[in-house]
Amino acid sequence: MMDKLRAIKGILLIGISVSFSLSVSAEEEEFIVINGCELKPYTSCPGADLRNTNLANMDLTGSDFNGADFSGSDLRHIVLKNANLRKAKFTGANLARADLRHANARVANFDNANLQAVRGWAMFAQVASFKHANLQGANLEFGRIAKAKFHDANLQAANLEMVWAPKTDFLRAQMQDINLQETKLYDANLQEANISGARTYFTIFEGANLEGCIGCPENW
Numbered sequence: 001m002m003d004k005l006r007a008i009k010g011i012l013l014i015g016i017s018v019s020f021s022l023s024v025s026a027e028e029e030e031f032i033v034i035n036g037c038e039l040k041p042y043t044s045c046p047g048a049d050l051r052n053t054n055l056a057n058m059d060l061t062g063s064d065f066n067g068a069d070f071s072g073s074d075l076r077h078i079v080l081k082n083a084n085l086r087k088a089k090f091t092g093a094n095l096a097r098a099d100l101r102h103a104n105a106r107v108a109n110f111d112n113a114n115l116q117a118v119r120g121w122a123m124f125a126q127v128a129s130f131k132h133a134n135l136q137g138a139n140l141e142f143g144r145i146a147k148a149k150f151h152d153a154n155l156q157a158a159n160l161e162m163v164w165a166p167k168t169d170f171l172r173a174q175m176q177d178i179n180l181q182e183t184k185l186y187d188a189n190l191q192e193a194n195i196s197g198a199r200t201y202f203t204i205f206e207g208a209n210l211e212g213c214i215g216c217p218e219n220w
Contacts, residue, residue, distance in 0.1 A: 037068075161199075176215075190216055 031038050034053055037045035041061040048068040056076040064084045071091040078098045085105040092112045100120040108128045115130075117137040124144045131151040138158045147167045155175045166186035170193045177197040187207040196215035210216040 031040040035049045037048040044064040046066040052072040054074045056074045059079045062082045067087045069089045070093050073093045075095045081099050081101045083103045088108045090110045090113045094114045096116045098118050100123050105125045110133050111131045113133045115135045120140045122142045126146045128148045130153050134154045136156050141159050141161045144164045149169045150173045151171045153173045157177045159179045161179050161181045163183045169189045173193045175195040179199045180203045181199050182202045184204050185208050189209045190213045192212040194214040
C-alpha cells in the first residue's frame with residue numbers, strides 16, 4: 001500500500017513539475033525580441049530599429065519608443081496608449097485602428113502613414129508631420145497638434161473636437177465632414193483645404209489663412 005502511495009505521489013510531483021516547466025516556457029516565449037527590443041507593455045526601447053516589421057495587434061501600452069523607427073511597419077490595431085513616441089518615425093506605416101490615446105508623439109513623423117480610424121484621444125502631436133497621411137475617421141478629440149503639418153492629408157470624417165491647433169498647417173487637406181466643434185485654429189493655415197460639411201460650432205478661426213478654402217467661413 002505504501003509503495004502505491006509513493007508511486008502516486010511521484011507521478012503527481014512529476015506532473016506538477018512538467019506543468020510548471022511548461023508555464024515558465026510559455027511566459028518566456030510570450031514576448032518577442034526584435035533588434036534588442038523586447039516587445040511588451042511598458043518596455044523601454046528608445047531609438048529602436050523596428051522598420052518593416054509586423055507588430056499588428058500588439059499591446060505596447062506605456063512603452064518608451066523615443067526616436068524609434070517604425071517606417072513601413074504593420075501596426076494595425078496596435079496599442080500604444082500612454083507611450084512615448086517623441087521623434088519616432090512612422091513613415092509609410094499602417095496604423096489603422098491603432099490606440100494612441102494620451103501618447104506623446106511630439107515631433108513624430110507620420111508622413112504617408114495610414115492612420116484610418118485611429119484612436120488618438122488627448123494625443124500630444126505638437127510639431128508632428130502628417131503629410132499625405134490617411135486619417136479618415138480618426139479620433140483626435142482633445143488632442144494637441146499645434147504647429148503640426150497635414151499637407152495633402154485625408155482627414156475626412158475625422159473628429160478634432162476641442163483640439164488645440166494653433167499655427168497648424170492643413171495646406172490642401174481633405175477635411176470633408178470633419179468635426180471641428182470648439183477646435184482652436186488660431187493662425188492655422190487652411191489654404192486650399194476642403195472642410196465642406198464640417199461641424200464648426202464655436203470653432204475659432206482667428207488669424208487663420210483661409211485663402212482658397214472650401215467650406216471655410218468668410219470674413220471670420
